Amino acid sequence: MDIRIKQREFFESGVTRSVSYRKETLNDLYKAIQKEEPALIKALSLDLGKSEFEAFSNEIGLLYTEIKYTIKHLSRWAKRSIKNPTLAVLPGRSWTKAEPKGSILIFAPWNYPVNLLFMPLIAAIAAGNTAVLKPSEYAPHTSKVCERIIKNTFKPEYIAIINGGPEIANKLIDLAFDHIFFTGSTAVGKVVMKAASEHLTPVTLELGGKSPVIVDKTAKLKYAAQKILWGKFNNAGQTCIAPDYVLVEDSIKEEFLHILPQVVRDFYGEDPRKSPEYGRIISERHHERLIRLMESSTVLTGGKYNRSDKYLEPTLLYPVEWDTPIMEEEIFGPLLPILSFSDLDDAIRQVRFRPTPLALYMFSESKQNQRKVVESLSFGGGGINTTILHVASHYLPFGGVGQSGMGSYHGKAGFDNLSHYKSLLYQPSWLDIPMAYPHKKISLGLLRKFFK
Structure with a gap:
């Protein structure tokens, strides 16, 4: 593939360093998505x-607001x-300056x-x-439209899209991109990270895991049930931050x-199969796995x-029980296991014993209990x-920790993640203090006092 060479040449031309050019590109992307x-x-x-409401609210609408927010704040983010x-280091001035990393490989x-x-x-x-996008082959209709959006809007040396299966993904990883952004399963994330390490390519891994919900005795139960089940069954449970148990x-x-x-029943009626608001499982293989x-x-x-x-x-x-198959892996479907705990310490122990989740939710009216859970447990967000809504905020970095991923994005966090912050120190040449020159060193005793 010569796409890597072409993108490197385009990047080195310096065109993308212009903030106004970036804003124009984002505006072009906005219009292209809107058209399609x-x-x-x-x-x-x-x-x-997906219903039209779910497709717009979960996918398209969030892109519109993210683009507008980014355009509004980009000039400030890019300033030194x-x-x-x-x-x-006195006398002197110091600053940091965000610079682009180069070509980004994005797996969706x-x-x-x-x-x-x-x-x-x-x-x-x-x-x-610059960027190369690799959509998922498991959503072929959507990938085809996304391909049309990119190819009709951008030159491939700037932004390219390549459809295909695992063999294409492997070839792309071997091209030594400047950063890889992967969203998917923990198992595949490990493969991507291992392959990236051959080129010392930095990675952002947005993975998943078993995201718990803790409901204590002070919770408003009807409210909690509505929020939990909405978060769980949205997109038929196929959400990385969905409540897993x-x-x-x-x-x-x-x-x-x-x-x-x-x-x-309130959400989907007596027969959810007839509900226009309830989705389907992505593939036969995934469907069979969930049935098992x-x-x-x-x-x-159900x-x-x-x-x-x-x-x-x-x-x-x-x-x-914890030793049943459904509790041994991320579910990623419309199945919700329910377990119990005796007191809050018991709940914390149960969660802490498992790998760090991408998300954690708690329903409680007790500020003390809320604080205890947040301070006792590690999780991505x-x-x-409430459930899953934290992903919709530009002001909240989204990402995992440990087994659930590394790196974050949304709003400025995404800009920071895909930038390199260059540190610079300027010292004037008209004043030279020879503190450490070999022939004019100050005494070690004075130096110690200086650094205390």
């Missing part, structure tokens, strides 16, 4: 069964930042094939980089188990499925008395 919006909505329906000099997943393809691209453009306090467990099925996980557990409510249209009913599982 109806086609994107149709493609998302074909690939994932003056830093106070220390005594050791299938679950949000529009948002998670273009959101990193917005950051890459804002930081002054619920830990509910023993004293309110029975009441909560009674409320949850009622909320499912479900059948290894006890179904409280459990129906249809292989012909990859339908799987919103399903609550109870009782569930999350919410108190």
Whole structure:
């Protein structure tokens, strides 16, 4: 592939270093997405069964606001930042300056094939980089529209898009890009990171994991049920920050188990398969995997499925033990296991024993309990008395920690992630203090006092 050479040449021409050029490019991207919006909505329906509302709110609308926010603040982000000099470097002035890294390789997943393809691209453009996009082959209709957007809007030496399977992905990784931005599973993330290490290529890994929800005895149960089930069954559960399991306090467990099925019916009716607001599973392979996980557990409510249209009913599982198959991996589907805890320390122990999650949610009216959970547990991001909405804020960096990923983006965090901050020190030549010159060194005793 000569795309890497062409992008390097275009980057080295210096065109992308212009802030005004970046803003123009972002505006072009905005218009291109807007033009293809109806086609994107149709493609998302074909690939994932997404309703028009869900497609716009979860994918397209967030891109519009991100682009507008980035254009508004980009000039300020790109300015050099003056830093106070220390005594050791006086007289002098110091500052940092953000510069683009070069060419960014972006791997997008299938679950949000529009948002998670273009959101990193917005950051890459804002930081002054070129980019190569690799959409997921599992969302073919959406990938085709995204390909049309990019090819009709940008020159490939600036922004290119390449469709294909794993063999294409492997070839791209071997091209030694200046940064790789990967969103997907932890297993594939490890492969990407290992391959990137051969070229010492920095990576951003947006992965997943088993994101818990803790519901304590002070929570407003109907409210909690609505927020949890909305976050879980949005996109048919195929969301990296979806609640993966619920830990509910023993004293309110029975009441909560009674409320949850009622909320499912309120959301999707007696037959969710007929609901225009409920999506489908991406592939037959993924559908079969979810069925196997479900059948290894006890179904409280739901459990129906249809292989012909990859339908799987919103399903609550109870009782569930930690050693059941569904608790050994990220679910990534409309199955919600429910476990219990005796007190908050017990809940914290259960979560802490597992790999660090991408998200954590808590429902509680106790400020003390809220604070204890936030301070006791590590997680990428999350919410108190809400689920998944933290991902919609420009002001909140989105990313994982440990097994759930590394690096973050959204808003300025994305600009920072895909920039290199160059540090500079200026000293005037008219004044030279020979503190450390070999022939004019000050005494070590005076030097010690200077650095204290």
